[in-house]
Amino acid sequence: MTGRTESIExxxxxxxxxxxxxxxxxxxxxxxxxxxxAVRWADCRFAFWNCVTLTEIDxxxxxxxxxxxxxxxxxxxxxxxxxxxxxxxxxxxxxxGAVRTAAERAGLxxxxxxxxxxxxxxxxxxxxxxxxxxxxxxxDEQLEAYADLNSRAYGFPLEDGRDGLLGSALWKNxxxxxxxxxxxxxxxxxxxxxxxxxxxxxxxxxxxxWQRRGYGEAVTRKALYEGARATGxxxxxxxxxxxxxxVYPRIGFKPNSPVRFYSLKE
Numbered sequence: 001m002t003g004r005t006e007s008i009e010x011x012x013x014x015x016x017x018x019x020x021x022x023x024x025x026x027x028x029x030x031x032x033x034x035x036x037x038a039v040r041w042a043d044c045r046f047a048f049w050n051c052v053t054l055t056e057i058d059x060x061x062x063x064x065x066x067x068x069x070x071x072x073x074x075x076x077x078x079x080x081x082x083x084x085x086x087x088x089x090x091x092x093x094x095x096x097g098a099v100r101t102a103a104e105r106a107g108l109x110x111x112x113x114x115x116x117x118x119x120x121x122x123x124x125x126x127x128x129x130x131x132x133x134x135x136x137x138x139x140d141e142q143l144e145a146y147a148d149l150n151s152r153a154y155g156f157p158l159e160d161g162r163d164g165l166l167g168s169a170l171w172k173n174x175x176x177x178x179x180x181x182x183x184x185x186x187x188x189x190x191x192x193x194x195x196x197x198x199x200x201x202x203x204x205x206x207x208x209x210w211q212r213r214g215y216g217e218a219v220t221r222k223a224l225y226e227g228a229r230a231t232g233x234x235x236x237x238x239x240x241x242x243x244x245x246x247v248y249p250r251i252g253f254k255p256n257s258p259v260r261f262y263s264l265k266e
Contacts, residue, residue, distance in 0.1 A: 004057075006256035007089040010116030011053060013237045014085060015040065016195045017202065018051050024170040025049055030078075036067045043080050046164025047156070048203075050082020057090050061102070064095040068106040075264050076107075084108060084262040085239075087116065099260075108262040115245050116257030118237040122199065122228040124251070127221035129180070129214060132188070134222045137177035143168065145179060145186040146203070153205035154241075175202075176227040180219040188215035192227035192236070199227045201238035201248075217247045224251070 015033075018040035022029045025042035032039040036056040042049040052071045059067065071084050086103075088096050095102075100110065127134075137146055143165050151161030171177055176199075177191035188206040192199040201223065206216045224236060239259055240248055249255070 004089065006118055007087055007116065008057065009118060010237065010239070010257040010259070011055060011087045011090060013195055013198065013200055014038075014051070014053055014239065015055070017193060017200045018049070020170065020193070020195075021202075022049055022051075024168055025164065030074075034070075036063070037071055037074070039074060041074075041078060041082060042164075043078050044163045045080055045157075045160040047080070047082050047160070049164050050078065050080055051085055052082070053085040053087070054090070058092045059090075059095055060092050061095045061098050064091055064099060065102040065105070068099075068102050068108060072106040072108050072264065081263060083111060085114075086260045086262060088258050088260055103262050107265050109265045111261040111263045113242055114259035114261060115240045115242075115255045116237070116259055117240055117245075117248050117253040117255050118198075118235065119251075119253045120235050121252030122224060122234045122236060124221055124225050124228065126225055127218055129218035131182055131213070132180040132215060132218055134178050134180055134219065136226070137175075137179060137189075137191075138172050140166065140172075142179060142186075143171055143177075146171075146177060146189045146191075149179075149186060149189045149207055150203050150205040152207055176223050176230065178219055178222045178226065180215050180222070182210065182215075188219045190216070190220040190223040192223045194227070194231050194233065195237075197233065197235070199224060199231065199233050199236040201236060204238075204244060216244065217250060220247070221251060
């Protein structure tokens with residue numbers, strides 16, 4: 001795939017996966033494909049499930065400014081905060097240089113960076129880590145542990161993560177979600193889900209007390225291994241935070257799309 005094609009793939013994977021995740025939270029959630037904007041907004045406390053993204057290719061400066069204003073308007077109408085995910089490589093060259101200023105004018109504040117990644121990397125060998133055992137998430141107790149690991153890793157209150165995952169049949173049945181246990185205690189987690197002929201890696205997290213030990217890489221490999229074994233898929237995609245970005249190339253992912261996250265100005 002070319003760089004532009006992979007950027008489009010990255011944006012489209014977000015739209016596909018987040019549709020399922022958001023509707024899993026609330027069948028009446030705001031899931032719309034508007035001109036130039038995809039809305040995937042559960043309006044729950046877990047901010048990652050509250051998402052809008054721009055979908056046009058090579059939009060010029062004026063159109064991007066208009067879309068940013070529309071996105072901010074959508075976000076302001078919601079009860080709970082979330083993020084605009086901006087795939088900057090999809091913008092026209094001139095618009096890309098002006099987007100930060102346009103976002104500010106729309107009432108949006110730059111929050112943090114991310115990176116879209118993909119690779120034809122499956123199947124992987126069955127993973128192992130000398131300090132971990134792996135267990136698939138199939139119970140509410142395990143799902144709560146998964147949610148709490150994400151909250152701790154990303155700095156959310158525990159109730160926010162739980163509001164995003166607890167009670168989900170999707171996560172206990174259709175998502176290949178795994179906990180990594182150290183001496184029986186969950187310390188890391190990762191999941192994959194089938195999305196339009198690919199495996200998408202979602203919500204990888206490690207307890208801050210146990211980071212930098214290779215746990216996140218090991219449990220991600222496990223989720224990919226089991227997802228590929230179940231589906232036969234060979235291509236995988238993900239969106240990495242800055243903290244996770246160095247891990248995934250070791251598995252075989254290649255960065256392809258800078259992603260910028262924006263929130264409403266306070």
